[in-house]
Amino acid sequence: xxxxxxxxxxxxxxxxxxxxxxxxxxxxxxxxxxxxxxxxxxxxxxxxxxxxxxxxxxxxxxxxxxxxxxxxxxxxxxxxxxxxxxxxxxxxxxxxxxxxxxxxxxxxxxxxxxxxxxxxxxxxxxxxxxxxxxxxxxxxxxxxxxxxxxxxxxxxxxxxxxxxxxxxxxxxxxxxxxxxxxxxxxxxxxxxxxxxxxxxxxxxxxxxxxxxxxxxxxxxxxxxxxxxxxxxxxxxxxxxxxxxxxxxxxxxxxxxxxxxxxxxxxxxxxxxxxxxxxxxxxxxxxxxxxxxxxxxxxxxxxxxxxxxxxxxxxxxxxxxxxxxxxxxxxxxxxxxxxxxxxxxxxxxxxxxxxxxxxxxxxxxxxxxxxxxxxxxxxxxxxxxxxxxxxxxxxxxxxxxxxxxxxxxxxxxxxxxxxxxxxxxxxxxxxxxxxxxxxxxxxxxxxxxxxxxxxxxxxxxxxxxxxxxxxxxxxxxxxxxxxxxxxxxxxxxxxxxxxxxxxxxxxxxxxxxxxxxxxxxxxxxxxxxxxxxxxxxxxxxxxxxxxxxxxxxxxxxxxxxxxxxxxxxxxxxxxxxxxxxxxxxxxxxxxxxxxxxxxxxxxxxxxxxxxxxxxxxxxxxxxxxxxxxxxxxxxxxxxxxxxxxxxxxxxxxx
Numbered sequence: 001x002x003x004x005x006x007x008x009x010x011x012x013x014x015x016x017x018x019x020x021x022x023x024x025x026x027x028x029x030x031x032x033x034x035x036x037x038x039x040x041x042x043x044x045x046x047x048x049x050x051x052x053x054x055x056x057x058x059x060x061x062x063x064x065x066x067x068x069x070x071x072x073x074x075x076x077x078x079x080x081x082x083x084x085x086x087x088x089x090x091x092x093x094x095x096x097x098x099x100x101x102x103x104x105x106x107x108x109x110x111x112x113x114x115x116x117x118x119x120x121x122x123x124x125x126x127x128x129x130x131x132x133x134x135x136x137x138x139x140x141x142x143x144x145x146x147x148x149x150x151x152x153x154x155x156x157x158x159x160x161x162x163x164x165x166x167x168x169x170x171x172x173x174x175x176x177x178x179x180x181x182x183x184x185x186x187x188x189x190x191x192x193x194x195x196x197x198x199x200x201x202x203x204x205x206x207x208x209x210x211x212x213x214x215x216x217x218x219x220x221x222x223x224x225x226x227x228x229x230x231x232x233x234x235x236x237x238x239x240x241x242x243x244x245x246x247x248x249x250x251x252x253x254x255x256x257x258x259x260x261x262x263x264x265x266x267x268x269x270x271x272x273x274x275x276x277x278x279x280x281x282x283x284x285x286x287x288x289x290x291x292x293x294x295x296x297x298x299x300x301x302x303x304x305x306x307x308x309x310x311x312x313x314x315x316x317x318x319x320x321x322x323x324x325x326x327x328x329x330x331x332x333x334x335x336x337x338x339x340x341x342x343x344x345x346x347x348x349x350x351x352x353x354x355x356x357x358x359x360x361x362x363x364x365x366x367x368x369x370x371x372x373x374x375x376x377x378x379x380x381x382x383x384x385x386x387x388x389x390x391x392x393x394x395x396x397x398x399x400x401x402x403x404x405x406x407x408x409x410x411x412x413x414x415x416x417x418x419x420x421x422x423x424x425x426x427x428x429x430x431x432x433x434x435x436x437x438x439x440x441x442x443x444x445x446x447x448x449x450x451x452x453x454x455x456x457x458x459x460x461x462x463x464x465x466x467x468x469x470x471x472x473x474x475x476x477x478x479x480x481x482x483x484x485x486x487x488x489x490x491x492x493x494x495x496x497x498x499x500x501x502x503x504x505x506x507x508x509x510x511x512x513x514x515x516x517x518x519x520x521x522x523x524x525x526x527x528x529x530x531x532x533x534x535x536x537x538x539x540x541x542x543x544x545x546x547x548x549x550x551x552x553x554x555x556x557x558x559x560x561x562x563x564x565x566x567x568x569x570x571x572x573x574x575x576x577x578x579x580x581x582x583x584x585x586x587x588x589x590x591x592x593x594x595x596x597x598x599x600x601x602x603x604x605x606x607x608x609x610x611x612x613x614x615x616x617x618x619x620x621x622x623x624x625x626x627x628x629x630x631x632x633x634x635x636x637x638x639x640x641x642x643x644x645x646x647x648x649x650x651x652x653x
Contacts, residue, residue, distance in 0.1 A: 012138035014094075015063040016042040017083035019074035025098055026069060029115070032122035033067075036131045060086045064138035067130070070112055071098040091253070094133040110282070136249045136283050190281065194257040195310065196233035197221035199242045200274075201264040213265035215348030216274065216303070220261065223307040225459035226426075230311060233257055234461035234491030252281025256492060259287070261310055270296050276306050296341050337422055338383070343376035347383050354390055360398045366390050381422035388414035388431045392439060401591050401620050408439030408621075419449075426457030430466045438623045443474055443651035454483060461490035465500065472504045473626055474652065480504055495524035499531045502538070507630045511538040533560035536568070541632055545571045559589055563596040567603045567633070578604075591616075595624025599633040610634075611642045618646055625650060 014033065018026040030040045041059045060066060066087025074080040084107060087093035095103060097112040113133060118126040197220050202213040218235055225232040233255050241251050252260055263276040277289040288309060292302050338344055350369030353362050367390040373383035388411040395407035412435050418428035433450035436442045450470050457463030468483035484504060488497055501517035515538050518531045536551035545568055552564030562585040570578035582600050585593055594617035601610035614637075617625055628634065629652040637643045 012064040012134050013039045013041065013062070014134055015059050015066045015083070015087070016040055016069070017066060017074075017080050017087070018042070018069040019071060019077045019080055021073040022069060022071050022098060028120045029067075029069070029096075032120070032124075032127045033130065033134075035122040036127055038131065038134060056083065060090070063092070065092045065094050065134040066090070066137075067094045067096060067134065068107075069096055069098055069115075070101050070103050070107075072101050075101055075104045092137045094130065094137050096130060111280070132285070133283050139247065139249055190252065190256050190258040191231050192258045193229060194231035194233070195224065195259040195261055195278075196238045196252070196255045196257045197224065197261045198251075198263075199239055200262075203264045203266040203273075204268065209265075209267055211348050211352035212267055212345070215351060216265050217261075217263065218351075219303055220307055220310075222460070223303065224311060227311050227459070230459065231257070232459055232490065234487075234494065236461075236494035236496070237491045240493050248279045248284040249281060252279075254493070256489075257281055267296075272296055272299060272302075274302055274306075276310075278310055299341065299344070300339060338373075338377045338380040340377040340380070343373045343380050343383065346370070346373040346376060347380065347386065350383075350386060350390070354386065354393070360394070363390065363394050363398065367394065379421050381418040381425050381428060384414045384418035384421065385425065385428040385431050388412070388418065388428075388435060392431075392435050395439065396623070404439070404621055408435055411435045411439060424456055426453050426460055426463045429453035430457060430463045433470060434466050437470055437473075438626055439621070441618070441621060441623070441625055441650045443626075445651070446470060447474075458486060459490070461487045461494075464490070465497075468504065469500065472507045473629060475629060477508055493524075495521040495528055497521075498524065499528060499534065502531075502534055506534065506538055507627075509541075509630070509632060511541040514538045527556060529557045530555070530560055533557070533564050536564045537633070540564075540568060540571065559585065559593050559596055562588075563593070563599060566600045570600075570604055591620065592622075593624075594620070595622050595627075599631070602634050602636045605636065607637055607640065610637055611640060614646055615642070618649060628652065 016026060016030060026042065030042060034040055041063060060083060066083065068074075068080060068084040068087060081104065084093065084095070088107065088110070093107075093110060095107065095110050095112040096115050097103075098115050100114065100116045102108065103110065103112060113126070113129050115126050115130075118124055121127070197217050200213040200217040202210045204213075221232055221235060221238070224230055237255060241255075246254070248260055248262075252258065258281050260279040260281055261276065262279060263274060266273040272292075272294060274292045274294075275289070276292075278287045279285070280287050290306075290309070292305075294302055338347070346369045350366045350373065353366035353369060367387065370383050370387040370390055373380055374387065377383070391407050391411035391414065395404050395411070399407050412432065415428055415432035415435060418425060419432060422428065429449040430453035433446040433448075433453060436449065437446035450467050453463050454467045457467075464483045464487040468480045468487060471477075471480035471483060484501070488501070491497055498517040498521035502514040502521070505511075505514035505517065515535055518534045518538075521528050521531045532551050532555040536548040536555070539545075539548035539551060548564070549568045549572065552561055552568055555561040555564065562581045565581035566578050566585065569575075569581060582597070585596065585600075594613050598610045598613040598617065601607075601613060614625070614628075614634075625646075628647060628650060634643075
């Protein structure tokens with residue numbers, strides 16, 4: 001076969017890179033791999049007169065996998081280094097070693113398949129390993145784009161990966177400021193210390209036990225994330241692959257991680273069986289697996305053992321010591337500390353209900369489970385932090401205006417209790433900062449807990465996202481950008497990431513840049529709330545009122561849809577339609593949307609009435625006011641001393 005001969009589309013095509021001094025053994029390898037069903041391209045087959053470099057470049061681009069043969073000779077070859085770099089950059093490198101020579105710098109994060117003891121037989125186990133590596137690279141090369149498109153079309157089930165704010169004022173979501181301009185999404189090479197913990201399978205024969213298997217995988221993910229030397233994929237992105245229809249190589253490629261931690265849980269009475277499997281995302285091969293049969297009282301010991309072994313295996317990839325790998329471990333017990341099986345079980349049940357977020361009944365049932373966990377262990381910090389989030393969610397979504405203060409005060413008390421028990425629990429500091437900012441409208445008071453959460457929670461996407469949103473709202477764009485970039489890396493398949501990416505661009509008045517992330521979020525989940533309205537706001541600011549009108553009409557959330565309609569219809573000169581939208585908004589939602597009423601009135605030019613609505617919103621604690629500092633819809637009011645006073649009352653500098 002020469003470079004002009006089309007390869008059999010059924011057989012993976014392979015480019016072989018080797019040193020001229022190794023040509024005799026390379027020829028043996030070619031024969032063995034072709035006998036195994038692969039199509040090989042190597043420079044011995046370039047026809048006379050062909051443009052050598054051009055042929056190599058074309059073959060590297062078109063092949064399914066690039067086998068680079070490391071040896072004492074090839075590590076010093078400029079040709080081999082260039083070809084290996086191209087294969088690496090195209091994410092289809094399959095390194096092998098003829099003599100055990102270590103790869104050169106820049107390639108040591110890729111494990112080489114050893115051929116040092118291979119005797120030339122095409123039926124040898126060494127050749128079978130190489131073929132599996134090629135097949136894995138071929139699948140990755142051929143299907144990566146289609147899999148990413150499929151993943152992006154999956155609806156996002158849980159709206160509660162992060163907090164959702166009341167009256168349309170949300171801090172929910174993970175953001176990607178600058179990611180859209182820097183190409184952070186897609187095509188990035190996985191760090192060798194990166195891992196995704198897939199939802200563990202429930203093998204108990206009882207669907208009601210799914211909360212326990214899900215909770216086990218999330219506890220392990222959270223534990224690994226506390227090791228700042230590891231990069232751990234966030235729960236929302238990992239959970240997309242709950243059904244495991246894709247192979248391990250494809251899943252790892254889509255998530256951008258080097259390893260997957262898979263497993264299953266089978267619980268029967270007081271006995272639990274846990275199986276775990278650490279899978280190399282480049283080859284699909286298992287690197288470490290173990291089965292545990294223990295009584296429930298040993299569940300915390302099992303979790304520590306699994307997380308410790310996974311951390312050590314990953315850190316070995318970056319030449320770190322076992323001592324470093326075991327750093328940043330949690331205190332005794334999971335996620336903030338309990339050794340009570342009853343408390344842990346109630347906590348997991350509560351978290352499953354909280355993540356479900358089906359209705360007010362499920363929200364209050366989640367709160368009851370967190371209360372039960374605390375009753376079983378009053379020093380369970382994670383349960384106190386979860387209780388704070390649950391109270392905030394109930395206030396945000398179901399609380400009446402006169403009840404909000406009571407809910408928020410209780411949430412702050414719970415968050416402070418969690419911090420008192422576990423001062424290094426990042427999520428507790430983040431929860432406190434969030435509730436102080438949104439619940440008590442105390443931007444200054446939220447500063448210290450948010451900063452502490454940033455220091456402790458660099459491995460937790462949710463923590464970094466909350467910090468990023470807070471930073472954007474108080475005008476600290478650089479801090480927001482750094483945190484958001486980190487959160488995006490940890491949770492790239494969560495549509496909330498993309499929606500919030502647009503929100504932060506919008507807050508910085510980069511209106512055109514805010515639209516693509518919001519549209520990406522909608523491509524992932526067409527029913528996602530607030531994304532269409534966000535697009536409408538940006539289009540309105542860009543002077544594209546007719547397009548904004550269409551975007552607002554597509555918004556499923558009533559307060560955002562009607563607010564946008566009232567503003568854009570007025571902008572288009574349709575006074576009656578604008579008044580009708582505002583009247584419907586007030587009739588349906590009343591004082592819960594004072595902030596939105598102020599936005600409408602400001603855009604209508606009714607300054608005094610708009611300021612009056614904002615002052616009323618401040619008195620009742622409308623959380624929409626967290627947007628006050630950089631909401632362009634309120635720009636007509638900014639030169640009024642009353643507006644400056646409102647900013648100061650919230651702590652905006």
